[in-house]
Amino acid sequence: MTPCHAARRSSYFYWNAYCLIFLITILSFTAFAIPPHLMANRIQISCTLILTSVTFRWTVNKSCPTISYLTTMDKYGILCLFFLIVECFWHATIGFLIFKNNIPTVTPSIWFTQLDGYAFYTAISIYVIIHIAFVSWLVLVPFKLRKHMKAQSDKYCSLLKEDRANKKKSFAKKSSKRHSGYIHVPVNNQLEI
Secondary structure (H helix, E strand, O other), X not given: OOOOOOOOOOHHHHHHHHHHHHHHHHHHHHHHHOOOOOHHHXXXXXXXXHHHHHHHHHHHHHOOOOOOOOOHHHHHHHHHHHHHHHHHHHHHHHHHHHHHXXXXXXXXXXXXXXXXXXXXXXXXXXXXXXXXXXXXXXXXXXXXXXXXXXXXXXXXXXXXXHHHHHHHHXXXXXXXXXXXXXXXXXXXXXXXX
């Protein structure tokens, strides 16, 4: 029985899936640049990014084989989608609070604006921490497993080469023992006239 190690080439997915999901999610922070009393504009940006993220995930999943468990890419996409949804709820909440308190325009001195600023810095911090943890995990777990698989494969290949060399040597010894002492001379059946 011959062992076989199979793994996808992940570099394609790092650039064409993870990187693009990261960029779509990071665009959600641009909604904080819109004043909080313009709730409709903020929610419009957030909902558009949610729909973009879902559509992108469907497109990427079509290029992957169907499996019964969540891959790292699936977990990352769901986490980023969850992050977008939380931000959308935040924009709705801050807009509701401003509407409820009957504030027509927002100035930097109003506590709603300060609260929105704190939410922005908190969201950025959480996003950075999540990505530091994710990249650390990628380096420590999947890359380490790939390295181990490569070492196992190299070890198996060297054993195969050694086994083939031993078989050639034993075949050469067996064929030399069967030799009767006569030398094989090819005979040319064509007579020259």
